[in-house]
Amino acid sequence: MATRALMVNVVLFSLRDEALQVLLAPRVERWELPGETVGESEALEEAANRVLATLIRRREAYLEQLYTYGDPARDARQATVSVVYFALVPAGTGLLPGTAVQWAAVASLPSLVGGQADIVAYALRRLRYKLEYSAVGFQLLPQEFTLSELQHTYEIILSERLDKRNFRRRILASSIIEETSLLRTGEGRPARLYRYRPDAVAEVKARRLFP
Amino acid sequence: MATRALMVNVVLFSLRDEALQVLLAPRVERWELPGETVGESEALEEAANRVLATLIRRREAYLEQLYTYGDPARDARQATVSVVYFALVPAGTGLLPGTAVQWAAVASLPSLVGGQADIVAYALRRLRYKLEYSAVGFQLLPQEFTLSELQHTYEIILSERLDKRNFRRRILASSIIEETSLLRTGEGRPARLYRYRPDAVAEVKARRLFP
DNA sequence: AGAATAGTGTCTCTCAGACATTATTTG
């Protein structure tokens, strides 16, 4: 029984130059999501981590399975099944040398190989969505950050201005972050640095639309 | 290049006997999620629909991709990748004759083959979650239903009693359903029948946990 | 002193949640 080729692809987001960016690999005249074929006895997530390891200088990244694509009619590469993962790394994460991958702002993506623009769009929708009810946003920030930086991150991803006082009230009320004793100095008044509390239970207090 | 066997499995939920039930196929001494191998040039969703077609008398069912499992270490069937779909059919949907599948209440599942109990648990979590912010619950009801039946459906799935007045206020305020001119008679005062409005924009008004 | 950024409090309005009685039908 001949079966179909299996690969994982990764939609890796990060913040760079005040914009949300995705990492893309060059392909003839186009770009594509980085990916690898899954090994014979390899777990899917293992393969996804292997892809990340070829791209970035980093031990850890937020990684989550996004969706599995496998419609031969839609996919240029006949008969390939692609398990797509969604990954986040903090701003400033370095790329490994020797790879031809490049960051591209999601707001103005280059031309991607068949169907992959939709995949990126879906990943972005998921990121925005998760940002609202989970603590995923901290994965895009360094370990310590100011409230202004945090707010800025949210604003970039949601493409929406947020009110500073309301933002602070709510983020602090959720006790998802804690003060450090450090300040970041720069232009203007120094800002207090905060740290994410992974132990904090990020309870979802969504107001139910339906009962 | 030898690649891994690919199959789809379906977690099919329905309401029966006042309980949420899943459809299971018999396996030696155990039960398993119904599934099929994916064809050479078949789309994944196509394969999932094919599985449904072997099980139930019905043209349409709510179908959504749930998760893809493919960890050889965890999976009994070495080197199989399983794309699991999540499906809902209305109460009373008939099974096709000649299959050995059986309904089982999710609250007291029989013994499932390796790892599949977790898959059902995940599907249930997703169902509960979606119930709160989307209109997925209507997929478990016939086309016309009373508000009491709808409330009952929610209560069964969420395992939680709901207040009748608040339930009605909110469900009606969302204008996700519309009155019909029909009544259902039975014991006690006849109840008005309602119908789901698929055209209604089920806008998610989730209260953000994080700004 | 001026520019830059950080940090803080109040009011209003909406809506979730708690709660009990009346209405209509059948046997």
Place this chain on the structure above:
DNA sequence: CAAATAATGTCTGAGAGACACTATTCT
């Protein structure tokens, strides 16, 4: 008329959203 189920309204408290000024540092 008793039993069964359907249908309906009000109050309270929490929190989202709108809004403007003071504080601290650097040059």
